Amino acid sequence: MSTVVRRRVDGWYRTAGGLRQASVRSRSTAAAVIVVAVAMMLGAAALLLLLQRALITEVSDAAEGRVGDIARQVSAKGTAGLTNDLAETTRAGQLIQVLDPSGRVVAASSTRVDTTPLTDLRPPADALLRAQVGDMPLIDDDHSFLIVAQGAAYDGRTYTVVVASSVETQRQTVATVAKYLAIGFPALLIVVGVAGWLMVGQALRPVERIRGRVQRIGTRDLTERVPVPQTRDEIARLAVTMNEMLDRLEAGQATQRAFVADASHELRSPLATLTAALEVIEADTTGEAWHELRQVMATETDRMRQLVEDLLLLAKADDTGIRMRQVDVDLDDLVAAELQRLRSSAPDLTVTGDVHPVRVVGDPGRLSQVLRNLVDNAARAAHTTVHLATAEQNGSAIITVSDDGDGIPEQDRQRVFERFVRLDTSRSRASGGSGLGLSIAREITHAHNGTVTLTSSATGGTTATVTLPN
Numbered sequence: 001m002s003t004v005v006r007r008r009v010d011g012w013y014r015t016a017g018g019l020r021q022a023s024v025r026s027r028s029t030a031a032a033v034i035v036v037a038v039a040m041m042l043g044a045a046a047l048l049l050l051l052q053r054a055l056i057t058e059v060s061d062a063a064e065g066r067v068g069d070i071a072r073q074v075s076a077k078g079t080a081g082l083t084n085d086l087a088e089t090t091r092a093g094q095l096i097q098v099l100d101p102s103g104r105v106v107a108a109s110s111t112r113v114d115t116t117p118l119t120d121l122r123p124p125a126d127a128l129l130r131a132q133v134g135d136m137p138l139i140d141d142d143h144s145f146l147i148v149a150q151g152a153a154y155d156g157r158t159y160t161v162v163v164a165s166s167v168e169t170q171r172q173t174v175a176t177v178a179k180y181l182a183i184g185f186p187a188l189l190i191v192v193g194v195a196g197w198l199m200v201g202q203a204l205r206p207v208e209r210i211r212g213r214v215q216r217i218g219t220r221d222l223t224e225r226v227p228v229p230q231t232r233d234e235i236a237r238l239a240v241t242m243n244e245m246l247d248r249l250e251a252g253q254a255t256q257r258a259f260v261a262d263a264s265h266e267l268r269s270p271l272a273t274l275t276a277a278l279e280v281i282e283a284d285t286t287g288e289a290w291h292e293l294r295q296v297m298a299t300e301t302d303r304m305r306q307l308v309e310d311l312l313l314l315a316k317a318d319d320t321g322i323r324m325r326q327v328d329v330d331l332d333d334l335v336a337a338e339l340q341r342l343r344s345s346a347p348d349l350t351v352t353g354d355v356h357p358v359r360v361v362g363d364p365g366r367l368s369q370v371l372r373n374l375v376d377n378a379a380r381a382a383h384t385t386v387h388l389a390t391a392e393q394n395g396s397a398i399i400t401v402s403d404d405g406d407g408i409p410e411q412d413r414q415r416v417f418e419r420f421v422r423l424d425t426s427r428s429r430a431s432g433g434s435g436l437g438l439s440i441a442r443e444i445t446h447a448h449n450g451t452v453t454l455t456s457s458a459t460g461g462t463t464a465t466v467t468l469p470n
Contacts, residue, residue: 055170121149373437381405404459
């Protein structure tokens with residue numbers, strides 16, 4: 001397999017296959033230039049079109065006004081002396097003819113058009129017709145003309161007044177504007193490109209500082225934080241979010257290290273006991289030590305097995321969550337089974353119950369584990385009495401486990417749900433607790449969309465309350 005070498009070159013990433021992708025700065029600048037160029041081209045096209053139309057309309061309006069004046073003059077006085085008037089009053093760029101009914105030129109503004117009609121248009125009296133031609137070889141002129149013809153009645157005859165206006169000046173005006181736009185567009189695009197490059201660079205400078213700081217942050221030291229710009233924009237929010245993520249990573253790393261240290265500490269005790277027992281058994285030549293220490297080793301092995309299972313369960317909960325079966329579970333049956341188990345295993349305690357039928361949807365094995373952890377905690381903490389109860393309230397199933405022990409101080413009632421936390425008044429390693437029971441109970445309860453809380457009991461001890469949706 002070939003190795004692809006990547007190297008940053010002026011905002012691009014060069015690979016064995018060539019230039020792959022430009023930087024955000026390059027892409028943003030290019031996008032700005034392209035958008036401005038397209039907008040300018042569309043705007044220029046619209047401007048030139050509207051300008052040409054406006055100029056042609058102006059020429060047309062002038063021609064219509066002129067042809068109307070001459071038509072009224074013909075209707076009033078005829079064509080006598082009209083040629084002299086046309087020669088004196090016709091402005092540059094216009095050619096005027098007056099045609100009799102047979103199409104003969106009877107008056108003209110110039111000797112250039114005093115012989116051949118400029119158009120075949122023959123409108124009736126007071127009617128107006130228009131035409132536009134690209135050139136007029138009859139007058140040796142290849143310019144474009146706008147022709148307006150209007151009929152005029154005099155002495156029972158219909159004359160045709162023709163006004164031909166050159167539009168070459170207007171088209172040259174449009175061409176000149178187009179030339180200036182073509183010269184100015186590249187310069188304007190260069191200005192837009194340079195301004196866009198500088199502005200995007202200025203905007204991305206805080207991002208580059210954030211990237212550089214994050215690149216220097218290693219897994220061994222998560223105490224550094226990225227700089228937060230003073231602006232209240234998206235980049236400032238990005239920096240705040242990055243710092244919040246680093247806070248979570250640092251907290252998670254600290255929790256993981258504490259978890260590993262506590263787990264190692266918990267496993268050290270049974271391992272030391274098993275090692276010492278094996279050494280005694282090996283040194284004993286009579287075989288009596290095996291019979292005496294077998295139960296101790298079995299107890300420590302079971303303790304290690306339970307601890308490993310608890311650790312694996314919590315690790316799974318942190319990673320992908322605890323998978324739960326979804327079946328109907330009668331909580332009253334689980335509580336009744338725990339009542340019977342505790343009465344058999346702790347004959348010195350008074351175990352009472354107030355069990356009512358309650359059903360939820362969940363994993364019976366996991367819910368039984370929650371109940372057993374809470375009951376075992378209560379049994380270790382109780383002086384004489386443990387009480388279990390079930391109830392249904394506001395659409396939720398309620399399980400309570402109470403004891404008459406010394407209770408848990410209010411400031412510690414949330415801390416005891418942390419892993420490997422023991423309170424001297426309720427739990428110790430000597431009594432068999434690993435400090436994971438309440439953590440597991442909380443994780444399983446949360447997986448069932450429920451809650452578990454600790455409060456003071458009526459007898460002065462602790463009441464653990466599990467609330468589950470049903």
